Amino acid sequence: xxxxxxxxxxxVKRTGEKVFxxxxxxxxxxxxxxxxxxxxxxxxxxxxxxxxxxxxxxxxPEGYSVSREKKERxxxxxxxxxxxxxxxxxxxxxxxxxxxxxxxxxxxx
Amino acid sequence: QKEVEQDPGPLSVPEGxxxxxxxxxxxxxxxxxxxxxxxxxxxxxxLMYTYSSGNKEDGRFTAQVDKSSKYISLFIRDSQPSDSxxxxxxxxxxxxxxxVFGKGTRLSVIA
Numbered sequence: 001x002x003x004x005x006x007x008x009x010x011x012v013k014r015t016g017e018k019v020f021x022x023x024x025x026x027x028x029x030x031x032x033x034x035x036x037x038x039x040x041x042x043x044x045x046x047x048x049x050x051x052x053x054x055x056x057x058x059x060x061p062e063g064y065s066v067s068r069e070k071k072e073r074x075x076x077x078x079x080x081x082x083x084x085x086x087x088x089x090x091x092x093x094x095x096x097x098x099x100x101x102x103x104x105x106x107x108x109x
Numbered sequence: 110q111k112e113v114e115q116d117p118g119p120l121s122v123p124e125g126x127x128x129x130x131x132x133x134x135x136x137x138x139x140x141x142x143x144x145x146x147x148x149x150x151x152x153x154x155x156l157m158y159t160y161s162s163g164n165k166e167d168g169r170f171t172a173q174v175d176k177s178s179k180y181i182s183l184f185i186r187d188s189q190p191s192d193s194x195x196x197x198x199x200x201x202x203x204x205x206x207x208x209v210f211g212k213g214t215r216l217s218v219i220a
Contacts (some may be wrong), residue, residue: 009195040117042212048207096141096143096203097143098199
């Protein structure tokens with residue numbers, strides 16, 4: 001059974017803080033993805049990675065960076081959190097089919 | 110024109126009804142078609158996966174792809190209150206391209 005886990009279910013941070021969101025998958029997938037999901041806007045791709053140390057920008061990369069040091073782990077970094085980054089963050093892994101983690105609901109005050 | 114269009118609903122049906130959820134897409138190169146179910150405050154879970162045209166059935170769920178019309182459907186038979194969720198269609202043309210998602214249709218099945 002594919003498992004994608006995310007480090008936190010709920011997170012509250014202050015404006016200007018550096019925020020790390022971690023994602024781990026146990027299916028040896030090469031491809032991993034970070035999305036944010038907002039009401040009315042659907043899922044939007046932030047960054048993705050097809051291999052260790054590889055990253056590609058998605059549709060909305062501004063204000064975010066990523067790190068992929070190991071195949072199973074893909075981290076999303078908010079360099080300086082802002083209130084407009086309050087959202088549900090979803091990690092996924094897979095090839096043609098993607099499997100999602102439970103999500104992290106981030107609130108930036 | 111957006112790559113994938115999906116009616117956001119909400120759609121409300123009585124228990125036992127047949128539900129039809131649909132998406133249209135614009136790029137004829139798309140070959141892989143998926144439906145995800147997302148319960149409130151949870152991550153999406155893969156429900157159905159279809160390659161190219163045709164039908165695929167899994168229990169009460171049937172996924173249908175019509176590539177000539179660029180139209181995909183998910184049918185739910187004998188709908189249950191536990192089917193109440195947001196359903197997202199997702200499409201791509203190869204494993205090395207990101208999925209393109211519809212915005213999701215919110216479904217409520219009333220007991």
